[in-house]
Amino acid sequence: MRTHLPNPRTTDPRRARTASALSIFLIALLAGSCPAPPKPQPPYKPLATLEEVMHGMVIPNAHVVWKSVGTIITKEGTEEIRPKTEDDWIDIEASATILMEAGNLLMMEGRAKDNGKWYDLCRALVDAGDGVRQAAKSKDPEQLFTRGGYLFDACQACHFQYRFTEKDPNTFRSH
Numbered sequence: 001m002r003t004h005l006p007n008p009r010t011t012d013p014r015r016a017r018t019a020s021a022l023s024i025f026l027i028a029l030l031a032g033s034c035p036a037p038p039k040p041q042p043p044y045k046p047l048a049t050l051e052e053v054m055h056g057m058v059i060p061n062a063h064v065v066w067k068s069v070g071t072i073i074t075k076e077g078t079e080e081i082r083p084k085t086e087d088d089w090i091d092i093e094a095s096a097t098i099l100m101e102a103g104n105l106l107m108m109e110g111r112a113k114d115n116g117k118w119y120d121l122c123r124a125l126v127d128a129g130d131g132v133r134q135a136a137k138s139k140d141p142e143q144l145f146t147r148g149g150y151l152f153d154a155c156q157a158c159h160f161q162y163r164f165t166e167k168d169p170n171t172f173r174s175h
Ligand code: HEC
Pocket: 050, 051, 054, 058, 059, 062, 099, 106, 118, 121, 122, 125, 151, 152, 154, 155, 156, 158, 159, 162, 163
């Protein structure tokens, strides 16, 4: 009778084979891991210029948002502008969605002016657009007004940096 069990790792030929197969696999894995093959990039095709994105997407949809809420004070009296119908809210939400995603489109290679500050300012447009979107989803006119203001700030922040200072540092404009 044996006093102790043999070590199955060294004595069982099947296990020994598995172990060596495993180490070969690990070596292959290590060898394969450097250098990693480049991740395939999605085939983006940014055709519109920055100006075309501004005119085709950003400007008209910002106007939908800004015109939707406010107060007009004249000699004749005060007029409160608010979205009225379900369709009004749906239109505002759709415009906010376009503004939000336009921020992502502006980050694409070919439109991005650099890989730093530009991204932050595009992200600000994404966040501002999302803020308006949430206000439209919850049909909240006060929030819509406030976040419409944040949207304006996002436009300005980028324009001061890239639209005016780049073209003519002496130009000052309010929007
Ligand atoms: C991330 C940067 C950025 C953001 C955010 C941005 N813009 Fe612009 N915008 C520009 C640049 C750069 C130009 C100048 C393009 C050029 O002249 O080549 C421009 C130009 C414009 C113009 C002038 C177009 C013309 O024909 O000269 C308007 C109007 C405009 N933007 C409106 C807006 C509005 C409204 C928003 C916000 C809802 C906004 N932009 C957000 C970068 C931005």
